[in-house]
Amino acid sequence: MPEGRLDRYPGYDVLRKRDTPSWNDVTRRVIDARLAISDRPRFLSETDWATLQAICERVVPQPPDRPAIPVAALVDDKLCRDDGDGYRNAKLPRLREAWQRGLRAIDAEARVAHGTGFVALDGDAQDALLRAAKQGDLRHPAWEGMPSDVFFDARLLRDIVHAYYSHPTAWSEIGFGGPASPRGYVRMDFDRRDRWEAVEAKGGDEAEVRRRNQRVG
Amino acid sequence: MSDDPQQTPRAKDGRAPDVFHEGGWIPMREYRETDEVDFVLVGTGAGGGTLACRLAEAGFSVVALDAGPYWRPLEDFASDEVEQNKLYWTDERICDGENPLQLGSNNSGKSVGGSTVHFAMVSLRFRPEWFKARSLLGYGADWPLDWREMWHYYREVEQALKIAGPVTYPWGPKRPRYPYRPHEVNAAGLVLAKGAEALGIDWVPTPLATLSAPRGNSPPCVYRGFCTIGCSTNAKQSALITWIPRAIRAGAEIRDLAMVGRVETDRDGGRVTGVRYQREGRWRFQRARNVVVAGYAIETPRLLLNSATDRWPDGLANSSGLVGKNLMVQANQAVWGTMDEEIRWYKGPPSLALTEHWNYEDDGKDFFGGYAIMSQGPLPALWASTQAIDRDLWGEALIQEMQKYNHQVGLKIVGEMLPQERNRVTLADETDQYGLPIARVTYSWCDNDHRLIDHALRSMTQAMQAVGARELWEQRNDTCHLNGTARMGDDPRSSVVDADCRSWDIPNLWICDGSVFPTVGGVNPSLTIQAIACRTGDRIKALAARGEL
Ligand SMILES: Cc1cc2nc3c(=O)[nH]c(=O)nc-3n(C[C@H](O)[C@H](O)[C@H](O)COP(=O)(O)OP(=O)(O)OC[C@H]3O[C@@H](n4cnc5c(N)ncnc54)[C@H](O)[C@@H]3O)c2cc1C
Ligand code: SF4
Numbered sequence: 001m002p003e004g005r006l007d008r009y010p011g012y013d014v015l016r017k018r019d020t021p022s023w024n025d026v027t028r029r030v031i032d033a034r035l036a037i038s039d040r041p042r043f044l045s046e047t048d049w050a051t052l053q054a055i056c057e058r059v060v061p062q063p064p065d066r067p068a069i070p071v072a073a074l075v076d077d078k079l080c081r082d083d084g085d086g087y088r089n090a091k092l093p094r095l096r097e098a099w100q101r102g103l104r105a106i107d108a109e110a111r112v113a114h115g116t117g118f119v120a121l122d123g124d125a126q127d128a129l130l131r132a133a134k135q136g137d138l139r140h141p142a143w144e145g146m147p148s149d150v151f152f153d154a155r156l157l158r159d160i161v162h163a164y165y166s167h168p169t170a171w172s173e174i175g176f177g178g179p180a181s182p183r184g185y186v187r188m189d190f191d192r193r194d195r196w197e198a199v200e201a202k203g204g205d206e207a208e209v210r211r212r213n214q215r216v217g
Numbered sequence: 218m219s220d221d222p223q224q225t226p227r228a229k230d231g232r233a234p235d236v237f238h239e240g241g242w243i244p245m246r247e248y249r250e251t252d253e254v255d256f257v258l259v260g261t262g263a264g265g266g267t268l269a270c271r272l273a274e275a276g277f278s279v280v281a282l283d284a285g286p287y288w289r290p291l292e293d294f295a296s297d298e299v300e301q302n303k304l305y306w307t308d309e310r311i312c313d314g315e316n317p318l319q320l321g322s323n324n325s326g327k328s329v330g331g332s333t334v335h336f337a338m339v340s341l342r343f344r345p346e347w348f349k350a351r352s353l354l355g356y357g358a359d360w361p362l363d364w365r366e367m368w369h370y371y372r373e374v375e376q377a378l379k380i381a382g383p384v385t386y387p388w389g390p391k392r393p394r395y396p397y398r399p400h401e402v403n404a405a406g407l408v409l410a411k412g413a414e415a416l417g418i419d420w421v422p423t424p425l426a427t428l429s430a431p432r433g434n435s436p437p438c439v440y441r442g443f444c445t446i447g448c449s450t451n452a453k454q455s456a457l458i459t460w461i462p463r464a465i466r467a468g469a470e471i472r473d474l475a476m477v478g479r480v481e482t483d484r485d486g487g488r489v490t491g492v493r494y495q496r497e498g499r500w501r502f503q504r505a506r507n508v509v510v511a512g513y514a515i516e517t518p519r520l521l522l523n524s525a526t527d528r529w530p531d532g533l534a535n536s537s538g539l540v541g542k543n544l545m546v547q548a549n550q551a552v553w554g555t556m557d558e559e560i561r562w563y564k565g566p567p568s569l570a571l572t573e574h575w576n577y578e579d580d581g582k583d584f585f586g587g588y589a590i591m592s593q594g595p596l597p598a599l600w601a602s603t604q605a606i607d608r609d610l611w612g613e614a615l616i617q618e619m620q621k622y623n624h625q626v627g628l629k630i631v632g633e634m635l636p637q638e639r640n641r642v643t644l645a646d647e648t649d650q651y652g653l654p655i656a657r658v659t660y661s662w663c664d665n666d667h668r669l670i671d672h673a674l675r676s677m678t679q680a681m682q683a684v685g686a687r688e689l690w691e692q693r694n695d696t697c698h699l700n701g702t703a704r705m706g707d708d709p710r711s712s713v714v715d716a717d718c719r720s721w722d723i724p725n726l727w728i729c730d731g732s733v734f735p736t737v738g739g740v741n742p743s744l745t746i747q748a749i750a751c752r753t754g755d756r757i758k759a760l761a762a763r764g765e766l
Contacts, residue, residue, distance in 0.1 A: 008620050024449060027295040034299070059611045086306050087320035087658070090313035127612065134609065153606045161605040161615065165598040166299045174622040176597050177563055179296030181449040184439025185564040188403035193561070200559060200623065 007173075011210030012198040014171045014178035016217045021183040022196055031168060031179070039070040043080040043096070047117075048103040052076070054119045055106070058126050059157065060164040069170060074163035075099075091150050099159075102151045105142040106133065112140060130156075175200060222286035222293065223303065226474045226496065228329070233465055234289050236458050237434035237451060246468045250503050254278040257492055257505035259477045259520065262331015263746040264730030265511030266456030266464070267374075271754025273467035277761075280470045280503055282494055285327035287473035288334065288457065294449035298598045301446035304328055304335045308649050310515065314640070315661035316694075318546060322445075322599070324699055325513050329473050330457025332513065333743060337445050337567050338426040338453055339591065339631075340380050341740035342371045344389055344576050350736045356585035356665075357636055357736035361707045361716035362752075368392070370748035375424075378454040378747075379432050382424030388577040397429045400438065405562040406570030406592040408626045412680030418574040423591065425566055426454040426743075440565040442594060472496060478653050479524045480508050480726065486528025489726045495651055507766070509718075511730040514544060514699035518642045518732065519656045521703070534703070534720035534728065539713050541642040543704055545737040546660065546696035548588065548632030550670050552677035553625060554686030561623050562594035568629075575676065576739045584668035586633030587739035590677060593627040600625075607692045626686055628677040631697065633739045634666045642702055660696075698742050703732035717756040718749065725766070729753050 017023060018031075041049040049072065056071040084095045092098045109129060110118040118126060132138050133156070136149030143151075164170050171178045175198035177185070187194050196216060201209040227234050228245060235241030248254050255277035258265045269281040288294070288304075295301060306327040312318045326332035345364035350357040368390070375382075375396060382395030399422035402410065406422070413420035427438040427448070438452040451458050461471060472494075479493040481502070491504040510517050518541035522532035532540050568591035576587035595603065601619055604610050610618055639661060644654040662670075674691050681689055706712025709721035714733055720726040731746050738745075760766050 006617075006620060023296070026293060026300075026449075027297060030295045030297050030300040059605075059615075061613055061616065083302065084307050084309060085321035086308060086325075087310040087312050087318070089317050090311050090657070094309065130611075157605045157611060158602045161602045161611070162299075162598045165601040165619070166297070170619075171597060173616075174597060174619050176622060177561070180439075180441035180443065180563075181294070181296045182439060182441075184441040184450075186440070188401055188440060188564050190404045190407065190558040190560065192404075193559070197561065198623075 008200050009172065009175040009198045009213060010201055010206050011213035012172050012175060012216060014168050014176065017178060017196060020196065020217050022181070023179045024181050027179045027181065034167065037070060037073050037077055039073045041073070041076045043076050044100070044103070047107070048100060049076065050119050051103045051107050051117070054126060055130070055156065056160055058123065058130060059160045066169065069164055069167040071160060071164050074166065075159050078159060078163070089150055089154055091147050092154060093146065098146065098151060098155050101142070101144060101146055102155060105138065105140055105148070108140045108142040109138050222288060222473070226472065227287040228471045228473050233471055234287050236289055236462065239289070239292055243462065243465060245465050245470055247470050248278065248280050250501055253504040253506055254280050255505070256507045256509055257282065257503050258509040258511055259492060260331060260511035260513065260516070260730060261329050261461060261471060262326065262456055262511065262513060262730065263333050263743045264750050265509065266330060266333070266460040267747045267750035268509060268511065268729050268754055269469050270460040270464035270467065271751055272757065273464045273469035275754060275758045278468070279464065280472065280505070281464065282472045282475035282477055282492070283329045283331070284476040285329060285473065287329045287471070288447070290447060290449050290451055290458070294447040296441065296443050296449065298446055298596050301335070304447050309647065309655050311645050311647070311655065311657045312660070313657065314659040318658055318660050318696060320658070323697060325515065328457065329471060330455045330461060333455040334457050335445050335447050336455070336743060339568055339571070339741045340375065340378065340424045340426045340744045341573070341589065342389070342392070343367065343738045343740060343745055344587065347736060347738045354585065358704065358706065360735050361705055366752065367748055370751045371744060373751050374744055374747040378426045378459060379428060380424050380426055381429035383421045386421060387419040388573045395424055400425060400429050400566070400569055402569045403562070403565040403594070404558065404560045405594050405626055408556070408560070408684050408686070409570040409572065409590065409592040409628055409680070411684045412628070413572045413574070415683030416676070416680055418572055420570055420572040423568050423571045427452045427566060428454065438566065442563045442565055442567070443596070444566050446596070476651055477520060478651055480510065480520065480533055482526055482528070482533070482723070486526055487723070489533070489723055507725045507727060509727040509729050511728070513730055514702045514732045515642050515656050515658060517728060517730055518702040519644065522644050523653055529722070534713050534722050534726055536722050537710055537713060539704060539711070541702050542638045543636040543701040544640045544642055544658065544660065544699065545634050545636055545701040545734065547698045547737055548630055548634055548666060548670050548673065549695040549697040550632070550674055551593065551627050551629040551692040551695065552674060552681050552689055553627040553692060554681050554689040555621050555624050556626055556686055557624070559623050560626050562626065563596060565594065567594040568592055573740070575673070582672065584665050584672060585635065586665070586669055588630040588632030588669060588673050589739050590628050590630055590673070593629050597622065603692065607694060608690060628680060630673045630677070631739060631741055632669050632673055633737055635663055636701055636736060637663055698737070700731045700734040700737045700742055703728045704735040705733040706735060717760070718753045727753070
């Protein structure tokens with residue numbers, strides 16, 4: 001676990017509810033399919049894929065002590081399905097084109113600034129480059145006129161963060177109840193939880209909380 | 218045969234899905250395309266679904282087409298943000314202007330039942346003065362409707378949907394008690410309540426179109442909290458499970474996966490003759506004596522513009538030049554923070570408490586219009602991307618912040634934005650999968666919009682501070698809902714339709730959806746859209762009885 005990161009919900013695993021009345025059949029089908037997505041690109045080229053993976057590690061860093069969420073593969077899956085949002089800022093091309101162009105442009109920027117691809121940069125240099133993109137400061141011809149800040153917010157951040165928090169591992173990490181149909185919830189007031197919700201550690205009680213969370217279901 | 222409702226129509230061969238029973242069907246009357254039906258409707262959402270029901274119950278022959286699928290909520294709706302993207306209008310649209318809109322999940326649906334399938338169920342009446350905003354309040358435009366008449370139709374819709382709400386409503390003229398008791402308020406809503414009490418203003422449990430007690434085949438709400446991605450229990454009183462089954466029972470035919478590309482006119486362009494639409498890979502034509510366009514405030518003007526002819530080169534119903542103009546979204550700014558207590562805002566409908574104080578109180582305002590403040594409960598993926606984009610949080614900082622998910626709270630407004638002709642829907646050069654030009658949506662906030670937003674952010678910050686929320690931050694860049702683009706009025710030169718939703722230019726072409734709003738008010742629009750549809754149904758019946766259709 002990276003330093004300073006708390007585990008507020010030790011032992012909580014939202015998947016333990018899979019076979020309870022909190023999940024209906026269609027939810028089970030959909031989540032099973034998501035968990036089966038392999039960590040390989042189906043849409044992006046190997047080079048673009050490597051760049052995307054490196055970006056994902058900066059945007060949603062993951063602890064080494066649990067199986068990683070295949071964030072890049074979830075983004076690639078969205079591209080593979082060409083699952084657009086139904087609108088786009090006029091300054092952006094369509095979903096697939098925006099991602100391909102953006103990834104190549106970020107890699108090209110790294111080569112101009114550091115003489116090496118984005119993947120080979122250290123974390124600080126990668127962050128600095130991403131921050132420059134966020135500021136709209138990047139102008140390499142590979143952007144082909146697409147503003148780096150619009151790409152950064154509307155595609156890069158949105159799609160990567162959305163992918164991470166659509167995975168059950170992330171739900172467990174933040175103590176989200178997860179799927180909830182048909183059972184729903186009963187206790188709605190401050191500081192109330194149903195038996196099928198995560199127990200939060202308040203400090204010093206991790207072992208007990210872990211035991212209780214293992215019974216959540 | 219595939220049972221993928223996004224690939225193969227379900228409402229066919231004399232039957233439609235029974236949304237209340239897994240695998241069940243209900244009988245449905247079918248018309249031939251060569252039958253000249255009394256009404257063909259384009260769109261089955263808050264406007265189209267309601268009007269289809271009212272027209273069928275009045276004895277007219279009705280065919281209602283929707284580009285979207287016919288869902289079976291009990292079987293098709295997952296508790297999952299990604300999967301439920303299938304409810305939204307995801308065909309491409311281009312957004313520009315000084316404040317380009319974010320649409321998709323945020324604005325419009327593509328389903329039998331329209332956007333009510335994923336709406337948040339908040340069901341509010343307009344403040345009476347808003348119907349005469351220009352003459353009584355000095356901004357925007359007057360509606361050609363009288364608030365007292367609307368009060369009657371609001372009541373009718375509240376009864377039809379068994380709205381759950383408070384016994385007394387502290388703002389505006391007296392209204393009867395809501396049909397069903399109010400919902401229990403969750404912790405996120407109690408934060409709003411405490412904040413309002415600290416500021417000395419009223420609040421109420423939100424009037425909601427989800428059941429607080431059983432009704433027919435619908436169970437009460439189970440507080441699962443996934444309302445804006447579709448209700449899998451049928452507690453939500455969407456058009457899909459209320460008006461549409463009623464319409465079918467009364468003899469209407471619904472055609473799902475039926476995308477209308479053009480409203481056709483007769484040779485001299487004086488009357489419409491029916492609609493050209495694509496279903497099962499083929500272009501077809503349905504004859505009709507009247508056409509009602511109810512595709513919501515982007516698709517409605519897009520269809521009218523795409524239906525241009527030699528006689529109507531600027532599009533149908535557009536002699537005023539106003540089709541597509543005066544698009545209005547609503548301000549949707551928020552103040553977010555963190556509490557010591559566990560809130561767990563994912564439980565229950567997202568907005569269980571609200572205050573309309575600033576809709577009714579005009580003192581101390583430096584802007585026109587008003588806003589309602591509502592409690593919030595965003596799901597994780599949406600919430601995380603909001604924080605990433607609007608707070609510039611990513612990397613370890615985002616992961617850490619998301620650990621506070623169960624302690625976070627927020628207040629959000631639905632605020633009035635003013636009509637401006639420069640905010641509009643036009644046709645882009647790009648085409649969609651049907652070969653139809655797609656919509657370009659241009660939006661810029663005006664000074665008044667900015668002032669309203671500043672005022673709202675101040676009052677929400679005060680309320681949040683009063684309840685001891687920490688780490689407050691303002692989300693400025695958000696809007697919701699779509700209205701305008703085919704406004705109603707008294708004068709053919711300054712409006713597109715009359716008070717009956719009948720187009721001024723072509724007497725048998727009607728528009729009945731969120732597009733007809735001349736102003737948008739500070740409340741969510743769907744109750745008003747449904748009330749207008751009920752009124753339009755009654756007016757059409759009355760006109761028909763007088764031989765004036
Ligand atoms: C996330 C979210 C939450 C919301 N929450 C609330 C709320 O709490 N309270 C509230 O009052 N409002 C809410 N709204 C807004 C509300 O849902 C809409 O204002 C309302 O449904 C609009 O009604 P309508 O009839 O104009 O259009 P819709 O209900 O959107 O119906 C239009 C239908 O027309 C179909 N269509 C369009 N063009 C064509 C075509 N060419 N051919 C065939 N079919 C076509 C579409 O597929 C769609 O099904 C919310 C909206 C969203 C997105
Ligand atoms: S909280 Fe209620 S209305 Fe919302 S999805 Fe659940 S059951 Fe339906």
